[in-house]
Amino acid sequence: MAKRFSVSEYTDGILAGNRVLLSRAITLVESTLPSDQALAQQVLDAVLPYAGRSVRVGITGVPGVGKSTFIEALGLHLVREQGHRLAVLAVDPTSQRSGGSILGDKTRMNQLAAHPQAYIRPSPAGRSLGGVTRSTREALVLCEAAGHDVIFVETVGVGQSETAVHGMVDFFLLLMLAGAGDELQGIKKGIMEMADAVTITKADGGNEQAARRARVEYQNALHLFPLAPSQWSPVVTVSSALTGAGVPAVWQLIEQYVQQTQESGYFQRRRQEQNLHWLHETIRETLETRFYARPDIAARLPEIREQVMNGRKSAFGAAEELLGQ
Numbered sequence: 001m002a003k004r005f006s007v008s009e010y011t012d013g014i015l016a017g018n019r020v021l022l023s024r025a026i027t028l029v030e031s032t033l034p035s036d037q038a039l040a041q042q043v044l045d046a047v048l049p050y051a052g053r054s055v056r057v058g059i060t061g062v063p064g065v066g067k068s069t070f071i072e073a074l075g076l077h078l079v080r081e082q083g084h085r086l087a088v089l090a091v092d093p094t095s096q097r098s099g100g101s102i103l104g105d106k107t108r109m110n111q112l113a114a115h116p117q118a119y120i121r122p123s124p125a126g127r128s129l130g131g132v133t134r135s136t137r138e139a140l141v142l143c144e145a146a147g148h149d150v151i152f153v154e155t156v157g158v159g160q161s162e163t164a165v166h167g168m169v170d171f172f173l174l175l176m177l178a179g180a181g182d183e184l185q186g187i188k189k190g191i192m193e194m195a196d197a198v199t200i201t202k203a204d205g206g207n208e209q210a211a212r213r214a215r216v217e218y219q220n221a222l223h224l225f226p227l228a229p230s231q232w233s234p235v236v237t238v239s240s241a242l243t244g245a246g247v248p249a250v251w252q253l254i255e256q257y258v259q260q261t262q263e264s265g266y267f268q269r270r271r272q273e274q275n276l277h278w279l280h281e282t283i284r285e286t287l288e289t290r291f292y293a294r295p296d297i298a299a300r301l302p303e304i305r306e307q308v309m310n311g312r313k314s315a316f317g318a319a320e321e322l323l324g325q
Helices: 007-014 019-030 036-050 067-081 134-144 184-192 207-223 247-264 264-291 295-309 315-324
Strands: 055-063 086-092 118-124 148-152 171-176 197-200 235-238
Touching: 007 019, 007 036, 007 134, 019 036, 019 118, 019 134, 019 247, 036 207, 055 067, 067 086, 067 247, 067 264, 118 134, 134 148, 148 295, 171 184, 171 207, 171 247, 184 207, 184 235, 197 247, 207 235, 235 247, 247 264, 264 295
Parallel strands: 055 148, 055 171, 086 118, 086 148, 171 197, 197 235
Antiparallel strands: none
């Protein structure tokens, strides 16, 4: 059996930048065992005063847009040229049938994964909304306490709600392809309204002209949306992770956004609002977990489910009965 560390051992190791203890702590917060959850909460409370000093960037995009390739290119620019310490929380899709996930981000970002200033943590998405695990925010706090001053949260992709990741990051980056067609129109609007910047990827190999046309089209579309509370006007850029063209400009945009929102006070207000949002989310999830863990509920649930499936009881009435119990 693996050694079970104490709260002080976890805390000292994380603050010292020990990758092994950081990984073990993230595994701890991902665990559903009550004993692990209790220990994880003590560790989080201990390191919390040392967190909150990073720039948090959410990155999402349609499948095939090249999220991992782009993240590696931008990440290498940050650690090699800018001297940052980067953590990438890459959330992999989870099979709804088997519950398994590929967790292949480290293989797709092999250069970045090998860099001493970068830390990549792939995690299964589970059944959580938007492909963000319940423990993603806690992992983010642990990475900040370990000294990582830039955190990327890569989500499964546009096709599920990205509200969860938007609620835990400072800057939301949407990656899009040129010439994707109208099949994405039904899901683009809501995601684009949350985006602080849009980057047209794969602007190489003869695709440069199409990418530039797409940039103009997306920029025109963004002008139709009302100005965000941050008072930041979203920008559309063109980039190629293959050649590196346009990649540094994306980080410059993020820096401009952080400076502007810090000067206006919005940056800190948003962090405070996010803390309250996660308080309510944690209460909701904890109540749900405790509800289903009750022996009397577990005993009644199969019968109630069968009655609802066969139309003998309404879903609302069944829920009221269980909640009343």
